[in-house]
Amino acid sequence: MISSRYFLSFLSLILISSCSDPEANKPHITTPYILPIPQGFPQPALPNDNVLNVESIMLGRLLFYDPILSLDSSQSCSSCHNPSFGFTDNGNKYSTGVDGSIGFRNSMPLHNLAWSKKFVWDGSMPSLREQALEPIQNPMEMKESVLNVVEKLTRQPLYTQAFNAAYGDAEITPDNIGLALEQFMLIILSGGSSKFDRVQAGLESFTPEEQLGIQLFNAESNPNGSPKGADCFHCHGGALFTDDGVVNNGLDTVFNDLGKGAVTGLSADNGKFKTPSLRNLSYTAPYMHDGRFQTLEEVLEFYNSDVNSNSPNLAPGMSGFIQSHSGGKGLNLNLSERQALIAFLNTLTDTQIETDTLYQNPFQ
Amino acid sequence: MRNFKLFFILTIVLIQSCDPRPKAPEKVDLDLYFIPLFNNSEFSFELDSLIQNETKDTLVYSRADFLLSNFQLISNDDSVINFENTIAFIKGSSPDTIKLPLTIPANNYVELRFDIGLDSSFNHSDPAIWPGDHPLNPSLNKLHWGWTGGYVFTALEGYYENKGVKTPWLYHIAHLENKTPVSLQGSLELNDFKTLEIKWDSEKVFSATHTIRPALDGDFTHSSNDNGLANKIAKNLSTSFRYGDLIPRSP
Numbered sequence: 001m002i003s004s005r006y007f008l009s010f011l012s013l014i015l016i017s018s019c020s021d022p023e024a025n026k027p028h029i030t031t032p033y034i035l036p037i038p039q040g041f042p043q044p045a046l047p048n049d050n051v052l053n054v055e056s057i058m059l060g061r062l063l064f065y066d067p068i069l070s071l072d073s074s075q076s077c078s079s080c081h082n083p084s085f086g087f088t089d090n091g092n093k094y095s096t097g098v099d100g101s102i103g104f105r106n107s108m109p110l111h112n113l114a115w116s117k118k119f120v121w122d123g124s125m126p127s128l129r130e131q132a133l134e135p136i137q138n139p140m141e142m143k144e145s146v147l148n149v150v151e152k153l154t155r156q157p158l159y160t161q162a163f164n165a166a167y168g169d170a171e172i173t174p175d176n177i178g179l180a181l182e183q184f185m186l187i188i189l190s191g192g193s194s195k196f197d198r199v200q201a202g203l204e205s206f207t208p209e210e211q212l213g214i215q216l217f218n219a220e221s222n223p224n225g226s227p228k229g230a231d232c233f234h235c236h237g238g239a240l241f242t243d244d245g246v247v248n249n250g251l252d253t254v255f256n257d258l259g260k261g262a263v264t265g266l267s268a269d270n271g272k273f274k275t276p277s278l279r280n281l282s283y284t285a286p287y288m289h290d291g292r293f294q295t296l297e298e299v300l301e302f303y304n305s306d307v308n309s310n311s312p313n314l315a316p317g318m319s320g321f322i323q324s325h326s327g328g329k330g331l332n333l334n335l336s337e338r339q340a341l342i343a344f345l346n347t348l349t350d351t352q353i354e355t356d357t358l359y360q361n362p363f364q
Numbered sequence: 365m366r367n368f369k370l371f372f373i374l375t376i377v378l379i380q381s382c383d384p385r386p387k388a389p390e391k392v393d394l395d396l397y398f399i400p401l402f403n404n405s406e407f408s409f410e411l412d413s414l415i416q417n418e419t420k421d422t423l424v425y426s427r428a429d430f431l432l433s434n435f436q437l438i439s440n441d442d443s444v445i446n447f448e449n450t451i452a453f454i455k456g457s458s459p460d461t462i463k464l465p466l467t468i469p470a471n472n473y474v475e476l477r478f479d480i481g482l483d484s485s486f487n488h489s490d491p492a493i494w495p496g497d498h499p500l501n502p503s504l505n506k507l508h509w510g511w512t513g514g515y516v517f518t519a520l521e522g523y524y525e526n527k528g529v530k531t532p533w534l535y536h537i538a539h540l541e542n543k544t545p546v547s548l549q550g551s552l553e554l555n556d557f558k559t560l561e562i563k564w565d566s567e568k569v570f571s572a573t574h575t576i577r578p579a580l581d582g583d584f585t586h587s588s589n590d591n592g593l594a595n596k597i598a599k600n601l602s603t604s605f606r607y608g609d610l611i612p613r614s615p
Contacts, residue, residue, distance in 0.1 A: 037492075042503045045496025115503045220586050233509070239492070243506050268410045316426060316521035316532035319584040 028168025030055045035114060038191030040200055040239040044114040050129065050179050052186065055166040058362075060184025062162060063177060065361045068152050070142035071098050077135065077181070080107045083359050086283030087111060087188065093291035101140040104257060106291035109284045111190035111353060112277055116244050121273045121289045123246035124263040132181035133174060146174040153177075188359055190279040191239065195347040206347065212337070213344025221320035221331055230303070230331055230341055231320040232278075241278035241348065247315035248272050250307040250322075251288060259289065271313055282349045296345060300338045305330045388555055389615070391467045394437070395559040396452070398459040399608055400428060402566045409457040413525075418571045421578065424530075425566060427521035428456030431499065431507060433482050435464055437552070438475035451486060452478075453499035453507075456566075461559065473552040476560070480601055481517035481543030488514060514538060518601060520569060524578045533583035535569070535597050542587060542598040546605050557615045561608025568604035569597060576600065 030053035037043065046052065063069065067076045080095040081087040089095045089107035096102055105121050113119070113128060125131035135141040136149060153159040153172045160170040167176050191197060198204040206214065218237075219229025235243050246260050248271035255261075261270035273289040287293040293302065307330045308314070309322035322328045333341070353359060399406065402414045407425070414423045432454060435447035445468050452462040481487075486500065491508050494501040500515070502508035507516045518537040523530045537544075552560065570576045574596040587594035 040492055042492055042501050043494060043496045043498075044503065045501075220588070238502050238508055240503070244503070245506070266411065310529060312530065313523075314532055316523070316534040319532050319534045320586075 030166065033057055033187065035187060036189070036192075038189060038197065038239070040197070041112075041191055042115065042239065046114060046186065047127070047182070050182055052183055053166070055162075056180050056183040057187055057358075059159075059162040059166045060180035060182070061358075061362055062158070063181055064184050065363055068156070069136050069144060069149055071144040074098050075142055077132075078361065080135075080141075081110050084283075084354055086190070086280040086353055088284045091285060093286050095141070097138070097140045098143050103140050105289050106286060108274075108276065109190075109280060110185055111188050111279060112240055113188065114186045115240050118244065118246065118274065122260045122263050123272075123274045124260070128182040128185050129175075129178035132178050132185070146177070149177065150174060188353070190277070190350045190353050192350075193352045194279070194350040196344075197350075199347070207343065209340045209343045210347055212340035213342070216333070216337055216341050217344055228333070228337070229320075230333060230337075232341070234317045234320070235275045235315070236278045242275045245275045245315075245317075246272045247275060247317065248311055248313045250309065250311045250314050250318055251292070251302070253308045253311050255312075257290060268313055271311060272315075278345060279348045280350055280353060281345050283353070296342045297338070300333075300341060303330055304333050304338060388470065389557070390470055392470045392554050392557050393467050393615075394464050394554060394557075395613070396462040396464065396562050397559050397608075398454045398456070398462070398562050398564060400425075400456045400459070400564045400566050404565075407566075414567070416567055416570050418575060419577050421570065422525040423533075423570070423578075424523040425456070425520070426523065427519055428564075428566060429505065429507060429519045430454040430456070430480055431482055431505065431515055431517050432462075432478050432480060433486065434477070434479040436475075436477040437468065437473045437554075438477070439471050440474050451482070451499045453505045455505075456564070468554065470555045473554055474549065476548045476552065476607075477545065479543055479545050480598070481537075481540070482515060483543075484540055486515075487540065509538070517542060517544075518598075520597070524583065526579050526583075531578075531583065533578045534585070535594065536586050537594050537598050537601070538587040539594075542594055544598045544602045546602055548605060548607050550607050552607075552610060557613050559611045559613050561611070563606050563608045565604050565606065568600050570600070572600035572603050574600055 033052040033054050035044065035046070035052060064077045067073045067079070069076060075098050080089040082090050085091060087110035093106060094103045095107050108121060117126070119125035119128060119131040125134065133146055136144050136146060150172050159172060163172050163176060164170045166180060195204060199206055216228070216230040217232045219231070221229050221231040235245060235247065237243065252271065255271045258270045260272040261267060263269075281296060285294060287296070287299050293299045303321065307318065307321045309328040314322070321330055401407070402425070403417060407414060409428075410424065410426050412424065414425070415421075416423060430453070432452040433450065435450050437445040439445070445466070447464050447466050450464060454462070489500065491500065491502045497504065499505060507519060509516065516536045516538045520535040520537075522533055524533050525531070548562070576593070576596060582590060582593045585593045585597070
């Protein structure tokens with residue numbers, strides 16, 4: 001009698017198990033994507049909770065280029081981050097939102113973000129997934145609610161399929177939108193194919209002018225005068241050409257935009273902005289957080305003779321620029337030295353960002 | 365009678381398994397925790413104006429980052445435990461616990477040694493090889509000079525009041541000649557898993573073996589063409605660390 005009861009129970013369990021949805025227990029499998037780290041770059045600390053995979057990257061790419069994210073479907077992320085301009089805003093000083101509002105900061109390039117730990121000009125965004133949702137909701141930019149975006153995407157079979165492929169669930173959530181956009185932005189690279197990289201790999205040589213430029217770039221602004229240097233490496237050193245810092249580089253003595261200080265409320269943070277990468281500079285004009293300089297010549301003229309030594313919170317790394325030998329205003333380089341620096345900076349131009357199909361608009 | 369014997373044995377076993385007294389471990393490990401101080405008080409980077417006692421200079425620290433290596437523990441019988449290939453990156457404004465990656469015999473130790481800076485092999489290693497969370501990854505420590513090679517061993521930055529004007533100072537200590545040994549002496553009873561606080565007296569950068577006044581002695585060095593300023597600061601740093609508390613913790 002007992003054994004019959006056990007047998008019946010066992011049979012019931014098997015029947016119940018066989019009636020359950022076989023898909024429910026199936027693990028969701030995605031295709032791993034290995035980031036091709038350019039030679040000489042440090043290893044990035046990629047997010048462990050958003051491991052790169054082809055399906056999520058492709059979803060992120062769709063979202064990045066789709067104007068469906070904006071209030072009136074007139075703007076996508078790529079409207080202000082165009083790969084033909086190094087993922088910046090088409091040479092514009094400021095970006096224009098869906099209702100014609102003009103922003104107050106220059107659009108930042110989006111390459112090599114896998115090595116960054118703080119995002120946007122004031123460094124206030126700790127992750128790309130959070131940053132990605134901000135312009136969607138910003139009333140001066142895409143002016144849309146994330147919940148509306150979810151609703152609009154849910155009506156599109158393209159997206160239910162793409163979210164299903166990426167996350168194993170057709171339900172679209174704001175979190176998954178952020179994660180997919182993060183994946184796409186993490187894979188945008190600038191490095192490996194510029195003249196600078198080819199010289200580093202021994203495949204090409206600098207011209208004498210470029211060689212002088214790199215020497216100046218890597219040499220300190222020596223108060224004793226010799227050897228002369230431009231001290232650029234201090235904040236823009238390494239293969240990434242940025243220290244990922246948030247600093248005041250002495251543009252102003254009175255700040256129209258407080259930068260990091262507007263976020264933290266601390267006067268010690270006023271005037272501090274993120275150090276941008278110098279890779280692909282030839283694509284990303286105008287320059288500085290407010291796009292005040294149209295050309296590299298203007299940028300160098302500032303560092304050469306117009307640094308505000310009495311700017312509050314001036315970065316200690318700028319000390320070399322305000323030594324007494326230069327009258328406390330800059331590097332005091334002559335014209336040919338400034339031209340050599342620009343020649344070197346132009347070796348950081350990387351056409352791959354404009355041509356790599358992985359980065360381009362999937363709707364075209 | 366047989367049942368009684370069985371009951372007795374079981375009771376003994378149960379009592380022994382319930383013995384609340386933990387056995388002292390034969391092997392332990394040690395964590396280090398870095399505490400920056402100025403005149404024996406903790407301070408906020410970027411924010412706190414600090415008065416240097418000897419010179420009365422007003423200072424602000426905005427950065428104090430270190431690369432430490434060659435950790436050693438000396439026991440009271442003079443035997444040495446080398447934590448080979450151990451590098452630690454200390455970010456003064458947000459220090460994290462350093463785990464010394466070696467299980468060591470429980471013992472009474474009398475000295476902890478380490479170097480501020482790196483041996484040549486690490487200093488001139490390819491910065492691209494280090495994983496994202498490794499102390500020598502340039503994206504993590506922000507202390508690599510760039511492709512010219514080598515690391516900054518100590519990056520000290522901040523502001524000082526110069527004739528009423530908030531003026532930046534920057535001391536970047538690099539190059540092998542400025543690698544600085546540190547010796548902390550005193551009893552360390554490592555009979556269990558513990559965390560050792562390492563206190564860093566940041567005022568000693570400006571006043572120890574040498575007195576450094578940014579306005580007079582220089583407010584800027586990258587460790588070259590500086591009339592020996594970096595070397596003086598490195599010497600001051602050698603005496604700027606000391607033991608804090610030794611705190612028990614779980615393994």
